[in-house]
Amino acid sequence: MMQLKDILYKVAIDTVAGDTGCDIQKIEFDSRAVGKDDLFVAIQGVQFDGHDYIDKAIASGAIAVVCERLPEVREQNITYVKVENTHVALAIMSSNYYGNPSANLKLVGVTGTNGKTTIATLLYQLFKKAGFKVGLLSTVNIMVDATVYKATHTTPDSVTLNKYLKLMNEEGVEFCFMEVSSHGIHQKRIEGLTFAGGVFTNLSHDHLDYHNTFKEYRDVKKEFFDALPSSAFALVNKDDKNGMFMLQNSKAKAYSYALKSYADYRGQILENSLGGLLLKLNDHEVWSKLIGSFNAYNVLAIYATATLLGLEQLEVLQLVSTLESVAGRFQYIISEGKVTAVVDYAHTPDALKNVLETINDIRTKNETLITVVGCGGDRDVTKRPVMGAIAAQLSDKVVFTSDNPRTEDPDVIIKDIESGVAPQDYKKTLAITSRLQAIKTACQLANAEDIILIAGKGHETYQEINHERTDFDDLKIVTDELKKVGK
Numbered sequence: 001m002m003q004l005k006d007i008l009y010k011v012a013i014d015t016v017a018g019d020t021g022c023d024i025q026k027i028e029f030d031s032r033a034v035g036k037d038d039l040f041v042a043i044q045g046v047q048f049d050g051h052d053y054i055d056k057a058i059a060s061g062a063i064a065v066v067c068e069r070l071p072e073v074r075e076q077n078i079t080y081v082k083v084e085n086t087h088v089a090l091a092i093m094s095s096n097y098y099g100n101p102s103a104n105l106k107l108v109g110v111t112g113t114n115g116k117t118t119i120a121t122l123l124y125q126l127f128k129k130a131g132f133k134v135g136l137l138s139t140v141n142i143m144v145d146a147t148v149y150k151a152t153h154t155t156p157d158s159v160t161l162n163k164y165l166k167l168m169n170e171e172g173v174e175f176c177f178m179e180v181s182s183h184g185i186h187q188k189r190i191e192g193l194t195f196a197g198g199v200f201t202n203l204s205h206d207h208l209d210y211h212n213t214f215k216e217y218r219d220v221k222k223e224f225f226d227a228l229p230s231s232a233f234a235l236v237n238k239d240d241k242n243g244m245f246m247l248q249n250s251k252a253k254a255y256s257y258a259l260k261s262y263a264d265y266r267g268q269i270l271e272n273s274l275g276g277l278l279l280k281l282n283d284h285e286v287w288s289k290l291i292g293s294f295n296a297y298n299v300l301a302i303y304a305t306a307t308l309l310g311l312e313q314l315e316v317l318q319l320v321s322t323l324e325s326v327a328g329r330f331q332y333i334i335s336e337g338k339v340t341a342v343v344d345y346a347h348t349p350d351a352l353k354n355v356l357e358t359i360n361d362i363r364t365k366n367e368t369l370i371t372v373v374g375c376g377g378d379r380d381v382t383k384r385p386v387m388g389a390i391a392a393q394l395s396d397k398v399v400f401t402s403d404n405p406r407t408e409d410p411d412v413i414i415k416d417i418e419s420g421v422a423p424q425d426y427k428k429t430l431a432i433t434s435r436l437q438a439i440k441t442a443c444q445l446a447n448a449e450d451i452i453l454i455a456g457k458g459h460e461t462y463q464e465i466n467h468e469r470t471d472f473d474d475l476k477i478v479t480d481e482l483k484k485v486g487k
Ligand SMILES: CC(=O)N[C@H]1[C@@H](OP(=O)(O)OP(=O)(O)OC[C@H]2O[C@@H](n3ccc(=O)[nH]c3=O)[C@H](O)[C@@H]2O)O[C@H](CO)[C@@H](O)[C@@H]1O[C@H](C)C(=O)N[C@@H](C)C(=O)N[C@H](CCC(=O)O)C(=O)O
Pocket: 029, 030, 031, 032, 042, 043, 044, 045, 046, 047, 048, 049, 050, 053, 139, 152, 153, 154, 155, 156, 157, 181, 182, 183, 184
């Protein structure tokens, strides 16, 4: 229970109709979840407008409403608060309601197209190993120190976000690492949080269905750095052409990392094999079990962040060498018959290119590289032909298949992907709609020493078709199928 006026602290209010002294049970932005004495926040969404559900929320027990447009007919005994932007108000109110939990720990946000889960998760592991209580908010799961919770989004809505940060406070968590998605920034899910630092990984093609243009997507990412306080650090990848752009209007203390140019944190790849990476970080050599040159960037960002948060440099280097790969990020098995199967969450053109180049760099070229890949439905359609072209160009054989078709016809998605394949690569590709059959076929095609890459779903343990999720685990399926065909 908390009084409405305390919940509204620091919210830019336009108009109030009614008493702000009322006691609020909890904050809700979905009318279907409203209960007695709740505060309902009306959000203009992509599909619905929360303002259309104000009456329903009141009928379910809401005693106060925060909205962008006051209803013409208002109920007695209900308090209405008009604000300019309910997304922003929701985030500030959530922080207030949970006692500003982000200010009671050191919160670091990681943003960029690829590498967020890897960096945030490995920082969580590194700080755990260093003996701290740590929190994690990631695509794969949410960790309140040792307790695991299910993640539904990469960056949760602001109520959920503050609820978990509060749990972290109660558990005595000192550092929290979170992924900051572009949807999260755009929908103001992170507004009002106190960040100790921000990390930028890279920017490439993704989510252009939502952000319309690459420029809009880039500018949304920059907003995160614009909002960092002067007490925070902003760490960017200088090798990415948008790295320095992120810092342009940031008050935070600026730091850079790079493999190819001069930077505060410099890295060099000395060796790159299936056994891992031998790196030089500033002037220190360190082994990492992570595979692929893109992971050199991730390791460098982790090293820099841990150092900026005050850990001893030598301790960080020692801990970095113990870090293991994250679920579904270049996870691989070698079957009895010596077939290597790699499962990777590459679901953007850039990530797919990186994974395939990584495999091509470390293989001998006597083997056949078979890629199984699809693209998600109800997501950016423009990435499909680009991913089709990359898969076919950089593999010996490709099986195009379904990812999560969601509400789209999977065969239409596959046609979109195939439309990008260059004519000289046509003969390398085939299309099998069922992901299970596609993986089976790859296993049948593979011989000893061959490599199968299954891209796009990584750690996901389901496949979503028409709002329904059924069990599906790429790694488990490929492991079983290789056994079944005796390879
Ligand atoms: C496109 C998108 O981001 N959508 C998010 C958005 O939903 P929306 O704008 O569609 O909301 P809406 O359904 O139109 O409803 C508008 C408002 O009316 C309310 N409503 C609606 C119906 C009703 O009966 N009563 C009611 O009150 C809703 O609760 C909502 O407040 O706000 C919702 C609540 O916060 C999110 O759950 C939802 O995420 C959807 C499920 C989603 O799939 N999002 C993905 C694309 C996403 O956010 N991904 C990013 C990054 C991915 C990456 O890393 O690559 C992430 O951070 O996870």
